[in-house]
Amino acid sequence: MIPILDLKRQYNQHKEALDEAVLAVMESGGFILGPTVERFEKDVAQWLDANHAIGVATGTDALYLALRACGVGPGDEVITTAFTYIATSESIVRAGARPVFVDIDPQTYNMDVNKIEAAITDRTKAILPVHLYGQPVDMDAVMHIAQQRNLKVIEDCAQAIGAKWHGRAVGTYGDCGCFSFFPTKNLGAFGDGGLVTANDQVVADKVRNLRVHGQTKKYHHDYEGVNSRLDAMQAAILSVKLPYLADWNQRRREIAAGYTKAFSVDPDILTPVVVDHGEHVFHQYTIQVPNRDAVQTALNEAGIATMVYYPIPCHLQGMHADLGYQPGSLPITESVAQRVLSLPIFPELTHDEQHRVIEQVHAAVKQQALPV
Ligand SMILES: Cc1ncc(COP(=O)(O)O)c(C=O)c1O
Structure with a gap:
């Protein structure tokens, strides 16, 4: 795994x-x-x-x-x-x-x-x-x-x-x-x-x-x-x-750039943007994919751990029920929450591991994008 x-x-x-x-x-x-x-x-x-x-x-x-x-x-x-x-x-x-x-802005999250x-x-x-x-x-x-x-x-x-x-x-x-x-x-x-x-x-x-x-x-x-x-x-x-933090953040950016380059060929995978004037530290590398839950299951079966941050936005949490928000109150937030998937990223991730993640993400997205 x-x-x-x-x-x-x-x-x-x-x-x-x-x-x-x-x-x-x-x-x-x-x-x-x-x-x-x-x-x-x-x-x-x-x-x-x-x-x-x-x-x-x-x-x-x-x-x-x-x-x-x-x-x-x-x-x-x-x-x-x-x-x-x-x-x-x-x-x-x-x-x-x-x-x-x-x-939210769907580009930057x-x-x-x-x-x-x-x-x-x-x-x-x-x-x-x-x-x-x-x-x-x-x-x-x-x-x-x-x-x-x-x-x-x-x-x-x-x-x-x-x-x-x-x-x-x-x-x-x-x-x-x-x-x-x-x-x-x-x-x-x-x-x-x-x-x-x-x-x-x-x-x-x-x-x-x-x-x-x-x-x-x-x-x-x-x-x-x-x-x-x-x-x-x-x-x-x-x-x-x-x-070591500056080097670790730099290594995260390199891993992120590697992912983004590899996924750019697949129109079903939306990769995170790096905005002008911003220096991202990629605490997470988060893509958006159709059929996210099925893609996540397929990746899990292929030995790739992923996470969903965050499946239920704050305005729809029971804690905030009194605030009066409903499903549909924040359409972009809600739609992005259904599609995000965070991939392995940490400074010590090896090139081989990243390569395997890339291969398996391509395969899982392709498989899950097929009409049922
Ligand atoms: C965006 C954000 N805010 C606040 C916190 C809270 O930090 P802590 O877990 O140290 O209390 C976290 C941690 O998970 C977080 O991701």
Whole structure:
């Protein structure tokens, strides 16, 4: 079976340094926040060219804390996409606000920036773009609207660490950027982890306080917060991996280019676009095919693992039933959700494996496209 991703290969390549880093934390006796986390925060801020970086427990908490730090709360609306992991819209609800979904651009899979204006009401407080699969959203368009309409911008960069728009890292455009270090991410911890980047000192301080129960100084809790800290073990692991991230992202782009070239001969396979001014980091390589479920089954039988991210868009999830969306509310999102299929992509994927994936995808699509 060719896996969609194999974390053991990366561990084996860097085993010595990773083991040493974990051991050093154990020997230090400092496990929560502290100098190891501070060092990682400083290094990752520099890597992204972000003003501030705050380590938190998960990408989901990063979104929640960023929303709170930007003043989003009950009565507010936040404009976002429904074609994302549920954590995006769930965090808006958790902050007390209401997600307002705009449809996606079928080319990029990201929120259609031309549909934002029409979704703005006098309750709109923020825009929450998601750089899905590692593809940057047009941040010039988002920031232009936000500045004109005095809205906050919180970027969901969970799948897009290192992706760039006009040469600048995503997560540094908006008021906050939210990153996940879930093990399968381009920069993955050995457990949960997350990060908030912020442009403004006041917002950064607020996130820092919120992650420790709203503490402004020792045992002074000025507002309700949470317990959401990056632990030292994860920070140490991430510090070992960070220097390789640019190369890993580059290798993902090479694999993606190989797939796109190979599939360009088949009109039934729609390959992901790389937009002008964008630098994609291919957290996922996601194609669209007719008869997707049958193609996926055929590939599984042929020994190729694939995934569907995401079969049910957020607006149709039971969690959001109260928001009043129906099937048909977001036609492009819904149609794309029926057709997407993510293929194996990770820096350690071999040429032979990729070749086999390509062969089998061609065969499965051809077979399934036949009239029944
Ligand atoms: C787009 C998106 N947002 C948010 C998250 C949440 O991150 P985490 O799993 O670290 O809480 C994820 C992770 O799967 C994600 O893909």
